[in-house]
Amino acid sequence: PDPCPPTPDPSVLDGIATLADASLLRQEDGGDGEPRYQMLETVREYGLERLRATGEESAVRARHTAWCLALAEEAERGFFGADQVAWLDRFEAERDNLRAALGWAIEQGDATVSLRLAAASWCLWRVRGHRTEGRTWLDRALFLDRGTASPQRAKALDTAGDLAWVQGDDARAETLHEESLVISRAANDPAGIARALFGLGDVALRRRDVDRATACFEEALGLNRAQHDRLWEAGCLVGLGQIARLRGDNAAAERLLEQAIGLYRQIGYTWGAAWAMTMLAAIERDRGDLVRAADLYRESAGMAVAHRDSKGVATALDGLAIVAADTGRAETAARLFGTAEALAEGVGALLEPSRTRLEATANLRASLGDERFAQETTAGRAMTVPAALAEVESVGVIVAEPAPVPPAPAGPLSARERQVMRLLIEGRSAQEIASELFISPRTVTTHVSNILEKLGVDTRAAAVAVALRNGWV
Secondary structure (H helix, E strand, O other): OOOOOOOOOHHHHHHHHHHHHOOOEEEEEOOOOOEEEEEOHHHHHHHHHHHHHHOOHHHHHHHHHHHHHHHHHHHHHHHOOOOHHHHHHHHHHOHHHHHHHHHHHHHOOOHHHHHHHHHHOHHHHHHOOOHHHHHHHHHHHHHHOOOOOOHHHHHHHHHHHHHHHHOOOHHHHHHHHHHHHHHHHHOOOHHHHHHHHHHHHHHHHHOOOHHHHHHHHHHHHHHHHHOOOHHHHHHHHHHHHHHHHHOOOHHHHHHHHHHHHHHHHHHOOHHHHHHHHHHHHHHHHHOOOHHHHHHHHHHHHHHHHHHOOHHHHHHHHHHHHHHHHHOOOHHHHHHHHHHHHHHHHHOOOOOOOOHHHHHHHHHHHHHHOHHHHHHHHHHHHHOOHHHHHHHHHHHOOOOOOOOOOOOOOOOOOOHHHHHHHHHHHOOOOHHHHHHHHOOOHHHHHHHHHHHHHHHOOOOHHHHHHHHHHHOOO
């Protein structure tokens, strides 16, 4: 599909020119090189009065709503391809028309059109930061359709669930995705089932319920592969990559994320690639490859800027702030944290409160002092995105790769088992270990059983003694 609008009929252009010559229309720059025309509010109100007087208002509004629906569904398809930025810009320019069409469809009680239009507008709500508005329209449309089990409702439920999840409302997101899953399973709709499972996987992942998240993403992955849906296949690979990281298997996480980025690049879906890059960057940062981590964060930030995705830019800058802190650039780090927080707050989004982020800000407070840290963060909140990115480039967040630290002998234990062992040495309970490592208590119990078996002992105390004696922690 072509994001450029078709050329209007000559008679329409003549009519527009006549109205503009009479100062009843005002020409403005549409920002994409195409002119747009605006009416004065008084002229618009008069025009509506005359339209009502002719008895044609309903028919004209219906045609307008149908045009908006066609545009929204075409833009939705276009967003998941190489022309996504052009489609986003085109759709953004029609936002007031979209609002008018949604308001009319809901006022008329047309649940089908309301649901289709609100759900197809996902890319505008999600990427361009209109999440609260999107949730409001979706809630109103879903209220019209309550008690039904249509495919349109299932899709709208998942769209609303995704927006709720982005804003940190996990309980609401779970409820919406669960209802969608029930509808799609009853209809035997594999695409709908996969979509709902993906949303539930995201909710479980944030709650660190890795067992449920794994089950959701793996089932969704199988369904998407069976339908040859590379877009959603890549999304599931990202989710499984995050799970691998939580389980301490960075090699598997890196492999899964690289596969996802490759699929996104194949279909030209750079917004998805940018999203996956921030996760891959976090893994490289944890492994100590700060040069690659910074490069990935910067590339992701550039893509997010092109999409005008404030949350995506905020996530990348947040990661760069941690890298800056790790390399001793305390002032830069504090400012980047401030910029990231302001961007996320501006669109009602949530920055994940990871342990790495909390440790970085605590270290910055310790090195700068609370007052200086607050000053730099406040300065960052006032910075523009171009200024923040220029500072990252000009300061050169990475000056050199840190010298590698020789690892302790691993012995028979895996990396995750050594993490569990260190916490056992500190006397932590299974629940405390689970919270510290973001895994379930059941997984902790499995790790402990494996440790005892590998070390040939029967108690935790004996395992601690063997590990300390051999220097395996």
